[in-house]
Amino acid sequence: MEFNEMKDSVLKQILSKQLIQATISQPRAKSNEIKRIKLKPIEIKNMYHIQLEYQYERILKHENIRIEEFSSAWEKLLDDFRQIHVDFIEEKIQIQLSKKNKVMYKTEKNTSLKQVDLSHNRKKNYLLDEHTPYPFLIRLGVQTSEGKVKKQKYDKFKQINRFIEFIDDTLAYLPKDKTVRILDFGSGKSYLTFALYHYLKIEKGLDIRVTGLDLKKEVIEECSQIAKDLDYDDLEFLVGDINDYNDETAVDMVVTLHACDVATDMALARAVKWNASVILSVPCCQHELNRQLDAPGLNIMLKHGLIKERFSALATDSIRAEILNLVGYEAQLVEFIDIENTPKNILIRAYKTGGKPTHEQIEGYEQFKEMLNAQPFLENELKEYLNID
Ligand SMILES: C[S@@+](CC[C@H](N)C(=O)[O-])C[C@H]1O[C@@H](n2cnc3c(N)ncnc32)[C@H](O)[C@@H]1O
The missing domain is CATH 3.40.50.150 (Vaccinia Virus protein VP39)
Structure with a gap:
């Protein structure tokens, strides 16, 4: 799978509210203070958001992004990191990117959780x-x-x-x-x-x-x-x-x-x-x-x-x-x-x-x-x- 194809297809599933959770790791730059980012959907004031939990050396920071504004955050995540594990409602995906964005892509059916409970998540x-x-x-x-x-x-x-x-x-x-x-x-x-x-x-x-x-x-x-x-x-x-x-x-x-x-x-x-x-x-x-x-x-x-x-x-x-x-x-x-x-x-x-x-x-x-x-x-x-x- 090509990099852009992978990027668009994962984003499409996120935007169609299929996400259960994701972990993005392996920063491309050694100087990146963020080691890992966890993503999950949450509801704030009745609106669907994606919460990004940034893991630094010692602290965690959170950012909540409205789904309509998530696309540019997604671009940035892929610019900065090389490993992505995503659980969607129907499938689990593992992606490894090379330095030159060659894609290793593995997917399997998600047999565990079938529903995203935003209120529970919240x-x-x-x-x-x-x-x-x-x-x-x-x-x-x-x-x-x-x-x-x-x-x-x-x-x-x-x-x-x-x-x-x-x-x-x-x-x-x-x-x-x-x-x-x-x-x-x-x-x-x-x-x-x-x-x-x-x-x-x-x-x-x-x-x-x-x-x-x-x-x-x-x-x-x-x-x-x-x-x-x-x-x-x-x-x-x-x-x-x-x-x-x-x-x-x-x-x-x-x-x-x-x-x-x-x-x-x-x-x-x-x-x-x-x-x-x-x-x-x-x-x-x-x-x-x-x-x-x-x-x-x-x-x-x-x-x-x-x-x-x-x-x-x-x-x-x-x-x-x-x-x-x-x-x-x-x-x-x-x-x-x-x-x-x-x-x-x-x-x-x-x-x-x-x-x-x-x-x-x-x-x-x-x-x-x-x-x-x-x-x-x-x-x-x-x-x-x-x-x-
Ligand atoms: C069902 S109770 C609920 C009490 C409380 N809010 C609770 O949830 O535990 C309704 C309360 O509204 C008060 N109430 C009803 N009409 C009122 C009014 N016009 N002015 C002030 N209090 C009133 C009643 O005296 C009663 O204590």
């Missing part, structure tokens, strides 16, 4: 270690005083960890030059509020100020006591209704987890008005649209109460995400946690971009709303931000 380990005692998890009853996760709290532990992964992804969107203001609406027992504080403040050392707000006085008192006992000075808990909470003018991140029905919408509306850079919201019990739905074309589905309820919930979240898109966010609906853990598993994740919606986007939104006879609470709350009838 984070193999929990961000909170299962065997390390965390004071907040002990106080919240998730861990025993020895730091063992209690059997009946294992789902909660998984949920907290998953949530921290999402928090970790938001780091790039948070301001670096000021105290990051974070609000958790409907914080309840505040597992996630504590987890968020622990991760951003204690593990990452960020300058943050966090408020958890909930209607339940006793629960809030208990959370306040725990925060005080743990010396979490920049974490406060307040009793109050989201709808009456007007104490802020600017907030950087708004979080809601299972805030009931339109409480989620109130929180989303607040976040938009405060110009929040990040919104993370897992809704719950969406009843609003269920009451409004009138779509004869969908009667085959909607005559079943169960389907109507699920459809309403999915349509409500889609409408919420689209409204956020229309008011300058990049909003996605992503799986919060596997469905066996909790059925309330859709996360609305939105990052502020300030982008303007296209005419087609606005029209698409209006048509969808009309088809369902939906009068979304969130649209009403954000009237002045939306350029629609």
Whole structure:
């Protein structure tokens, strides 16, 4: 096989997302400080990247390259190294290049791994270690005083960890030059509020100020006591209704987890008005649209109460995400946690971009709303931000 043919054919498989892993070694120049490079696919913000792990004499460095931009990196790798081992989904390839780029090429069928699990690749380990005692998890009853996760709290532990992964992804969107203001609406027992504080403040050392707000006085008192006992000075808990909470003018991140029905919408509306850079919201019990739905074309589905309820919930979240898109966010609906853990598993994740919606986007939104006879609470709350009838 000719050098250029080999180069193009391997690159083609990488670009078509067949890569499981690759190792590139034997630097052509003795002076090259990089001894070996490992490649693997990873997903960052829902986008496929190739991660390059550069092995130097004593240290490792990482670079994540978007798949669309990988071709030039590939050229450079072959300019600098002579040995390539690649595992693709269907085949394993070994390539040895001579100094003059004569190619020795061996391939065999890959009989082991058939699927690339990007999410697994992205984070193999929990961000909170299962065997390390965390004071907040002990106080919240998730861990025993020895730091063992209690059997009946294992789902909660998984949920907290998953949530921290999402928090970790938001780091790039948070301001670096000021105290990051974070609000958790409907914080309840505040597992996630504590987890968020622990991760951003204690593990990452960020300058943050966090408020958890909930209607339940006793629960809030208990959370306040725990925060005080743990010396979490920049974490406060307040009793109050989201709808009456007007104490802020600017907030950087708004979080809601299972805030009931339109409480989620109130929180989303607040976040938009405060110009929040990040919104993370897992809704719950969406009843609003269920009451409004009138779509004869969908009667085959909607005559079943169960389907109507699920459809309403999915349509409500889609409408919420689209409204956020229309008011300058990049909003996605992503799986919060596997469905066996909790059925309330859709996360609305939105990052502020300030982008303007296209005419087609606005029209698409209006048509969808009309088809369902939906009068979304969130649209009403954000009237002045939306350029629609
Ligand atoms: C299902 S719990 C979730 C609690 C917590 N976020 C968690 O995931 O563990 C929902 C919480 O939202 C609170 N909530 C509902 N409507 C609210 C409102 N309008 N203002 C403040 N809190 C509200 C409830 O009191 C309750 O504690």
